[in-house]
Structures are given as structure tokens and as C-alpha cells.
Amino acid sequence: MATVITIASGKGGVGKSSLATNFALRLQKTSGRTLLVDSDLLMANSHILLNIKPEFDLIDVLQARCTLCEAIAHVDGGLSVLAGRTGASVAVDKVEDPLQDVLSQLRDLKDAFDFIVVDAPAGAGQDLINTLANSDRVVVVLLAQATSFVDAYSLIKNSYMERGITQYSVLVNMVNTEGQAKGVFENFRSTVKAFLPVNLTYAGHVEHCREIYASSIKCVSIVQMGGKREQIKNFDAILSQIQRAPHNALQLEHTPRT
Ligand SMILES: Nc1ncnc2c1ncn2[C@@H]1O[C@H](COP(=O)(O)OP(=O)(O)O)[C@@H](O)[C@H]1O
Numbered sequence: 001m002a003t004v005i006t007i008a009s010g011k012g013g014v015g016k017s018s019l020a021t022n023f024a025l026r027l028q029k030t031s032g033r034t035l036l037v038d039s040d041l042l043m044a045n046s047h048i049l050l051n052i053k054p055e056f057d058l059i060d061v062l063q064a065r066c067t068l069c070e071a072i073a074h075v076d077g078g079l080s081v082l083a084g085r086t087g088a089s090v091a092v093d094k095v096e097d098p099l100q101d102v103l104s105q106l107r108d109l110k111d112a113f114d115f116i117v118v119d120a121p122a123g124a125g126q127d128l129i130n131t132l133a134n135s136d137r138v139v140v141v142l143l144a145q146a147t148s149f150v151d152a153y154s155l156i157k158n159s160y161m162e163r164g165i166t167q168y169s170v171l172v173n174m175v176n177t178e179g180q181a182k183g184v185f186e187n188f189r190s191t192v193k194a195f196l197p198v199n200l201t202y203a204g205h206v207e208h209c210r211e212i213y214a215s216s217i218k219c220v221s222i223v224q225m226g227g228k229r230e231q232i233k234n235f236d237a238i239l240s241q242i243q244r245a246p247h248n249a250l251q252l253e254h255t256p257r258t
């Protein structure tokens, strides 16, 4: 049975796609069969970061042009990828929760993989919360910015209120030091704890690093580049922290808090 790890944030541009791609590559390399799902239907970019052009994508699955299995592409090293599509708003905005069917099919696929890493879209809408409710581990990516705090808080609040999701791992991205990351996390945790009965676990941090930025231009993930032992060690440590953190019982039914 696969563990579903979803990388979310509220705010866009915090590094979700970059982190999800690196995590998926590392899990495939070290831990077992891994599927990376790009559930960002409007601005998908995992396939761009991996420099692949899959024949089919999630929109094709939603429009019944192919099966979920047919849409799964494979990259060197064995990672499986279910890509989204860039600029697909016209195709999907007529459907209330376009991912619902795909999520239940993904649950059926769980036996085929050890890990499913979901690169979530920004926001705090129903489709995203539905995705989180179908995840064993929810990872919230936080920056040392007020807008990131506010948007991550909204995401956690909506996820708790709508689906009773109480367990979150928090990763602080684009900081300069571990001390800064822990300060950002503690600040965020005490704010959230003051208002919501949820549990936040510190998953680690990724420093602001020119090479990660450059990797999205070169379309080569940092864990695929040579000589990145420290960064790879850090990604692996974050992944074990995420897997050690308390996990959510799947909240498949809509159970809003009053
Ligand atoms: N730790 C980091 N250091 C430097 N740049 C980063 C880091 N993490 C992400 N980035 C860059 O930030 C930009 C946004 O990242 P992306 O993964 O697309 O964010 P999201 O998916 O949350 O919108 C990209 O150019 C990416 O390379």
C-alpha cells in the first residue's frame, strides 16, 4: 500500500514543484516504486522540471482520452510521473471538483507503488483540500514571509474545518540558516496553535540556493546533478522526518467542523 505524501503551501512560488520533484526522485532511488502526480491543473510544471514530454496527462485522464495507467510516464531511474498540463483552465473549469475521480483511481493504484508524491496547486480551495484529505502525509512549505504565513494558515484552517485534518509536517524553504528556519517554524506553530487544535511537526529546511533556482532553468533537478552530496543528504533527512511524523487517518468523507 503506497504512502501518499502531498506537498502544499497556500501561496504559489514557494518551491512546491521543485521540492516534490526532488523528493520523488530520492524516494524512487532509495525507498521503492514512486509516482509523482502533478495535480496543479492550471500551471503544471513537474514534467518541465524533469524535462519530459509525456504523451498523455491528467487532463487526458479527466476527459477520458486515456486511462490513468496509460497517462503514467517513466523517467530515467524508474520514477513514474502523472503530469498535469500548463494553461488548461478552459478544459477544467466547468467541472466542480475535477480531481475527485482521479483521486479514487489513485487509491486503487496504491498497490502498484510504495510512494505517491503529489505536487499540489497553490490555494486553499475544495479540490486541494480534497487532495489533502486523500493523503497520508501533508507537507506545508513555508517561507520567511508574512504572505506565506497567512496563506499557509488559511490552508491549514480550511483543511481542518472541512475535513478534520490535524497532522501537518512543515518545511521551511529558501532560508539562510537552520536557526532562521526553526525560528520561522516556531513562530508559525505558536500562531496556528493559538487558534486551531492541529499538530505541526518540523520537517527541516532547504537553504536559499542559486543552484536550485538554476535547476529550474536547466530542467535538471538538483538531486540528479553530480557532486550534491550535502543537498541530497538534506532531502533524505527531510523525507525520513516526514515519514516519522504523526500521520492523518484518511478523511475521505466531507465532515465540516461547526
Ligand atoms: N531553496 C531554493 N533556493 C532557491 N530557489 C528556489 C528554492 N526552492 C525553489 N526555488 C525556485 O523558486 C521558484 C518557484 O519554485 P516552484 O517549485 O515552481 O514553486 P511552486 O511550485 O510552489 O509554485 C523556482 O524558480 C525554483 O527554482
Ligand SMILES: [Mg+2]
Residues within 6 Å of the ligand: 016, 017, 018, 040, 043, 045, 119
Ligand atoms: Mg508548482
